[in-house]
Amino acid sequence: MILVTGAAGKTGQAIIRGLHATGARVRALIRRPEQEGIVLAAGAHEALAGDMTLESTFDRALSGIRTIYHICPNMCAYEVEMGKLAIQWAKRHTVEHFVFHSVLHPQVRAMPHHWDKLLVEDMLFEAGLPYTILQPVAYMQNIMGSWNGIINEGKYHVPYPIDTRLGMVDLLDVAQAAAVVMTTPGHHGATYELCGNEILTPKQMASIMSDILEQEVAAVEERIVNWQQNARHTGMDEEVIKKLTAMFQYYATYGFWGNSNALRHLIGRDPATFADCVLRTKRVSA
Template identity: 35%
Template sequence: MITVTSAAGGVGRLLVRQLAQRGVPVRAVVKNIDQERTTRRDGATEVVVGDLRSPQTLDTALLGTTVLYHAAPTQIIDERPIIEHLIASGPSQGLQHIVFHSVIHPDLHELTHHRQKDVAEGLLRDSTMPTTVLRPSHYMQNYLEIWDLLQAGVMPYPVSPNSVMGVVDVADVAEAAATIALDPAPHTGRTYDLSTVELTRHEMAAIWAKVLGHGVTAVRIPPSSLTQRAAALPALGSVVTHAVRATGLRSVGHLVRGAGAASNPRGMNNWPPDAREAYRVMMSHYDRHGLPAGDLNVLPALLGREPNSYEDFARRSVAEYEQQSRSDRG
């Protein structure tokens, strides 16, 4: 049995699907009934609904599990108690290996999310639990949260368009995770950077323009808007102006729908205040410094092929959204 925590997340869903397609029993850990329905459709054999911070949830998830893929939601600030419980209780439940989902450059200790991942890595490294650590870069998929705005011709984000970001396709992360989870022994004690390419958002916008067939302009939204919505107001004029220039009157509907989605990015309105502030600080750092990629040679070696390019990802995303639109209409 392979157990996947955060199984309704971007990597988790794809990982459950890949394992299920290979006929592997998968136990998915999710936080609510809606997510349970989703992960069962993805192919999960068993589902545990609960909070990862609950020892009871963790024990239920671990029972009879040989390999655990563990990823904690961003809104969980302190991951130490979870990792300590996995280390203490896992072996007695049958756990033989943990594939730990970390973050690229966990040594950026001024960022809470990165520092907490570094702490977790250290706990696992100092334990006797066989572990593999994955350090993914910024996800290409993060920008799909503003899909309607991309359709309108703008790419607003709380990071400077000039900042260089290392990025990776979630699909490649899930494929690498599946490869390791199915045969973890050769990867024991290894730490893998999962990065594909470095791009500014200006460069990303140019790729979206090529794929969508209309202009797309990257616009900076102040990172402070993540905790103070009014801080985004000065940037709205630029967003509307660029959208109208790119797509004319067609931009109106997309702007309205995009504004609705942007009012609660990543479901942050439901996060605790300390998690929202930690995310703001992280985006502020990326705004000033970007986020360099890790070792670009690692992911091709794990996949046995070249990783998906940003254009590959963009074209696939457009095809998926068009297919979903046809399904919704029919």
């Protein structure tokens, strides 16, 4: 049985689907009992509700588990604490494989949510558990957050320059790679960067979307103060706004991209292109 934490989120559901396709049995750790339907629909065999800041949650969730796929909630203030508990209790339950869903370039200190993941990776090395670390770049599926503006206004707003160079990965490819790592031998001690083939600017992404959606889509740089104001109106936590601002400023200065070799090796084919993902999104939302 494989435990997937953070299971009802965007990543968790994709990972469960990827595992389900291989026939693996999954226990899903969710936060709220009402999320059970989401993870069962994705293919989990059972669900367990609990708060990942509590020791008792991991004690219950890890009983009878051979492999854990640990996903921390996005931009979480307790990433290091949750990682520490997951590792400690995995050791106590003599889990055979700890797979950590990290991020590309966790060593970038300027992005605090990356740095937190580096600290978890560090604890994992020291724990002496058989581990694998997956480091995905930003998901292509993040465009879903801007989908209404793209379709209704023909505008793709980004809070950094529209010529910023970005790598992206299809979350479905990440899920397939994760399933390979958990269901086939030979991945203990490995750290895999998971990136798609392309490095695109928002301007190029808008052009690809224009072609596929058969409507004009323009990339528009939104001033960071405007983005922050809008985020506050939606009730976003100030700490999360700070972390996302740091990330956008890093992107604006350096871009953010990596290499697709490891992903291609794991999934045995070329990773999906941005166009593939937009086409799929178009079909699903039609």
